[in-house]
Each structure stands twice: as structure tokens, then as C-alpha cells.
Amino acid sequence: MAAQAGLRRLVNLIDYYFSIGGMQMQFNVVSKETLLRAQKDPDKYRNLIVRVAGYSAYFVNLDKTVQQDIIERTEERI
């Protein structure tokens, strides 16, 4: 379990949010750098799936504004 401290922090974050009245949560687990590289080289990243809002999509198939929205979302550190 010690090897999974990162996953444990994620579980704790969900448990915490839900214990204080949170209802739903959905995640992207991706860095801005990866997304910027995907924008530059879409062929190489054609299988990269990301979360939009209520669904997932291939990042490189998304409209540029939607891509930008996802890139600019706050990167929360846990």
C-alpha cells in the first residue's frame, strides 16, 4: 500500500469532498505540457482521451477553444 500513496491521496480527496457534502466529481489526470505537445503534434496523440464536462473525448478532435479551456483548468496538486 505504501507504493500507492498517490492513489491513497486521491481516495482521501474524494472521501473528504463527499463527507462535507460533495455530490459528484470527475477528473483529468494530465499535465499542461502533455496537452500542449498534443496540440502541436496531433497525429502522435490521436488516442489521447480527456474529460470535457460530463463526458470524455479525444483531445486532438476537440475544437481549439475547448482544448484551451481544458489546458487552462487549474492543476490541483495532491
Place this chain on the structure above:
Amino acid sequence: MFILIKKGHVIAPCEVYFSEGVDPMSTVLQDEPLHFQLALQPVRTNRIDSMLNYINAIEPGICIERARYLTESYKETEHLPYIIRRARALENILKKMSIYILPGSLLVGNQSSKPCFAPLFPEFTVDFLEEEILQGKPMYPYERPSDKFNVDKEIVPELQDIINWWKGRTHKERVYANLPEEAILAQDAVGAVNIVNFLHGGDGHLAPPYKWLFDHGVGHIIALCRQKLAEIDLTTPEGLESKRFYEAVIISCQALIDWAHRYAELAEAEAARETEESRRSELRKLAEICRRVPEHPARTFHEALQFMTFVQVAIQIEDNAQGICPGRFDQVLWEHYQRDVSRGILNRDQALELVQNFFVVLSTIERIRSWNDTDYFRGKPIFQNLTIGGINPETGEDASNELTYIVLDAIANTRTLQPSHYARWHKKAPEKYKMKVAETIRLGTGFPAIANDELYIPAMMNRGYDLKDASDYCIVGCAEPGVAGLRGGRTGAAWFCLAKILEVTLYGGRDPRTGVMLHPNCNGKDLSSFESYDEVWEAFVDQVKYYIRLHVLMDNITDKLWEEYIEEPLTSALGCPTTCLERGRSIKKGGAKYDFTGNETIGLANVANSLYAIKYVVFDQKLITGTQLLHALKTNFEDMTTDPTGPEIQQMCLLAPKYGNDQDEVDFVARDVLALVCEELPKYKNTRYGRGPIGGVFQASTTTVSSNTAFGRMVGALPDGRQTGTPLSDGQSPMRGTDTLGPTAAVRSVAKLRNVLLSEGSLYNLKLLPQDLKD
């Protein structure tokens, strides 16, 4: 105690953590060691791999067959009641459409002539088909910068004929003819409320009661209808109405059975040609299964999955609905799985492969929207949601089982966009489950999203669900809860752009982009003349109530015309069989046990931050006047001739406290704004109220899909510092980049909203970094 959530610590980039059994040398992209999805190769059988390769090699296109056979039938049935016409049209489509078996597939069911080809639904609208496919206005579907579809030139003359026949007969034209002028302006000019999605196709957003269907078979539904037909009193208007419904259900269900038999014949024919012995026997088995289901009860896991596939696809052929959902997959298939395993006819690996095969077949489904509507649904979502985990409604204990883990393995290794996935979460969920869900999330596909039983269940009960039904919820769209077989209505419903409504409030009720004034502020003031924050709030509340009224009438008009001219006998019979068949009426006429019309509230964070910024900058700190702020908004914070300058005013706005940092003063504004919408909507009844279902009212959600970018284009600069035309906030998430104090503070803010009022679903997006999850 919950700790471990650190603020602002930095982990140096390092090698990715590989789970056991994964070869680190198999990295797909050597320069992406920190992205799990790219670094970890999916593990799947050759069968699944080659099917995925086959589908991925096909460029999305348009299939004319459904439109052809639908129109052919409608031309011959003008004398018949609408619900019968609909059934006859579906019968004609299922009888004549091309069917195929994906190479190597153990499951069948196709929506159009080729994988990833979108069928057309001219009964809803033909205007965009004509403008875009035939005339290339604003562009041909194959010229789109994204969300493209190829068009085979050979279909053009036939499509023109089909379009010509449907002109004057479509749902969209009927809705526009019935909408009051102010509603049309609110949608097409101001951009505050929008129902375009529901002018293109069906409502969907339901989970058929698969357990019930597996146990009974569609043949049982036909038998029930025959029995009812023998009993009804044809001297009453109700009896005459029910007669039509039962007859339409019989036609549709028989068409579904016959369609399955076509696949049986195809599988037999392919088996006869097949040279490889193992595939030949698979095809023969497939033929047997298609003779068996969906007509008869499913006896095995494989039969049940094939049953589910037929139903999923057929409903989507009937009316282009989104969000047709497998529901609580690990619950509805558990008995079949367990029985087959104990009888030694199925092992875990075979079940996993079948589940992956199921995902692949669901991924062949496509939907074309108008270019305009595409803006709200970027990336082609279909929303066939699959839910795992959660409590057992009978015992309240955790219901996860081996199939739960099979689904998680299938998500990690199939990596298809369909189905979509939710994992239910509750206090008794085992650690093993939570960790496995977290590990799946870490891949970064966004699957599964997490739903909290302890909020969803009471939220539903607050609107009238009983405890047992609410405990059995599954997600039936982006985040909306339904109960398999029991929930009808329309969860999607209108987009409701709160940010635009705030903007018009600041301009006295006038939309600054178009100059349209639908509803002057109740106090006759605007941002230059409000004398207190209370006056801003008062005007905003009144505008919200005005636009909610338009939202309701737009949805109810859509539903009324749907009920009168379209109907959906197959969806009703398979989606809510127990009550629709008992009452003798479709979902749209009040056939479901529970029925609600939804809502999608957009831009909550922008509105909360803007309201608070006005209070902070203008009234509390008195840094500038309302007149100065309004000028800065009108000039997009760019006017350098004012003192302070536009950019300086933008800085003041950006520096005001923001929702998402655990600061009560602004978080409570977000709470009150959302509660206003949540409490106003249920005051309105939908078209099924008093006709049988429990509920029959409107209810709120914070799902946005990609509409925050579409609406953002129409909303000017706002007092939160956001510039004109840029995307709004998504869901009920803090505005991107403004939640700066770490995840603990962010989730504390979002949890201050009265989430329990969001009985149509809550949506909170969080972005994490792979390196934080590696150890």
C-alpha cells in the same frame, strides 16, 4: 481524519510507476513518461485489438438508409395515428437497413450501414441537412475543423428528395411555429436559454430495466399488449388511445425480434463461408443467440449482453436519443455471470473480453448535429452511461462484485469513448474498490466519474422518489440520476446560461451584444445606477425568474409537440415497460413511474464571482463606481483613456475573492445563486404532471457538456475579470485558474453549495497531475 492533501508541494518529474505485469519497455510515447494513459499499453486480446483497429480506420460518415426507409414508410402511412406511423417506420428501417458483423465480434447490432456512420433523422429537422450537407453553408460536414463527417456524393440526389418531402413536416418547424417570439429571441438572439439539442432528436436519458428484460424477453411484452388489447374498453377515449399504444408497441417489438433474426441469418451465412473452425463455431453460436434474444429471456451472460446490445442500438435507431444507458451493469448482469461461472461455461477472461466487445460495439454509434449545435457537444458525446458500485437497494450494503472489477479492467484496456462510466461511492464501499477506481481514474481518460450515494439518494428523495428506488439509481447522461425502468421525462432539457442572465441584468435587462431587451430590470436600474448590492441582487433574481419561465415554456412546447406528432413506442416499451404497459401510454403521455424535466445551468462560478466583485469593488471597497465598471465591461477592459484604465479595473476585479478558495463571502454567493435556480424550477410543472408519474416538475443540474465555450462566445466581459467571448466556467467548478489555494480549499467551496438540491445532477471537474499519483 482526512489529511494528506498538500498545498503547493512540488514533486520532481520522475519515472512513471508501472503496475505489476506491465512491461516498462512498452511505453507508447517515450517522451511522455508522466502520462499514464500514454505510458501504459492497454492489455487486450487480438480479437478486441483488431476490432478497434478496424473501427478506428473508418472515417466518420453519413448513412442515408434510416432516412430512406423512414421516409418510404411515412409516405404510406399518412392516414394512421402518429404512434402507429412511428412504429411502422421503425419496422421498415429494421427490416431493410444494412446489417453487418464486425470482424471477429461476438456481439452484433449496428445503427447504420457502417461503423461510425451517422444515420439521419429528417422527422426532427431538415434545415441543417440541406444547408450543410447539400449547400455547404457555412461549410460541408467534411470541411469542419473538428467533428467532421464525410459525405458520399452519391447520396445527394436522394437526400434532396427526402428533405423536400419533410419540409413543413418536421418537429423543429412545429416547435418554432409554437414558440412565442420572446422565447425565440431568448434562444437565437440573446443566447440565455437554448433547446436546439432537442429539435434534432429524441430525449433519451434513460436506462432500460435490463434485469426485467432479461427475465421476461420482448416476447412477453408483446403477449402483455395482446392481453391488454383484449381487455380495453374501446367505447372510451382512453381505451382508443391505449389501443394505438399497444398496437404500436407490438409492431415495434416484433420488428426488434425480426431484426435480431436477420442477424441470426447473417451469422449462419457467414459461418457457412468461414474457413476457420473456431470462428465458424462462434458465428453459429451467435446465430443461436440471436434466435433466442431479445424475444426470449436471456439464459447466459453472453445472451444477456447480446440482448442489451440489441436494445441499446434499436432505441437509438428509433429516435436519435442520447444517453441510452446500460445502467447498473455490474448489478443487472451479476446473476448471469455468477451462474455461468459456477456452471463452468464462462471464466473471468471470457467475460472481460465480452464486456470489451460490448464497449466496441457501442463505440460504433454516431450522431451528426448541426454545426451550430455541435458547438455545445464537441467531441461527439453519445452519453451511453454505465454505472458500477453503490449500495444494494434492499440491504443498504455495498453491492460491488467481481463484475465491478471486470468493468474497471475493461475501461483501462478498451479505452473507447463509449460507453461513458460512473462509479458510485458510499461510506461502506470497500477500500479495494476505491483504490481500483482511483487507479482507473489515474489513466486520465476521465472514466469513471464518481457519484456520491449519500447525496444523490436524498436529492432524489427530496423530489419524491422512494428510498428503495432512489438507492438503485444510475447515471443516465452527464451526471443526471435515473432509475432503470422507472424514470422517464427529459433530463437534458434547456441550456440555461446564468452568465448571460447576469450580463443583461448589468445592462438594465438589455442584451449588449444584440441590443435585444426582453425584460427590463424590475427596479429600472443598471450597473451605473444600482445604489446597493441588494439592488443588483434584486434585479438579478427577477431576471433569473423571467428566463426560467421561458426555459419552462420552451421545454413544455417541445414536449407537447413531441407527444402529438412524434411518439416513441419502442423506447417506452423497453425504457419503462412496467408502468407504460400497465397504463397503456407512452412515456411522453405520462407512462413512467417518475418523470422530471431537467435543466443545465451554465456559468455559476462566473456569476458568483461577478456578483461578489461588484459588491467588493463598487459597494464595499468603493474602488470605482458602477458607471466606471460598466464602461470597462463595455470596452472589454481595454480602454486606456480612463482613470483607472480598463486593464487596471480588470486587475481590481480579478483580485476580488473568488469562488473555489474556501472563502465564505464569495462561496455563499455561489450557494445562493444556485439555490435560487434549484428552488425556482420545481415550481413549474412539465407536460406529464398529474398524468400518472411521481414528480412531473422541473429540476436543476449543473451539467455543461462543452456549452461553456459556446455560450462564452456570446457573453461579453464580466465583473469577475473574464474577457468577452472567452469560455465560461464549466459545471459548478471554480472558474479555471482562480482556485489557487489547493484542492482542499477548492472542494470545501464546492461543497458549500446546497448540492442536495441538484436532483438533476452535479458536475465538478478537477484536474490533477500524473506525477502526484505515481507513488
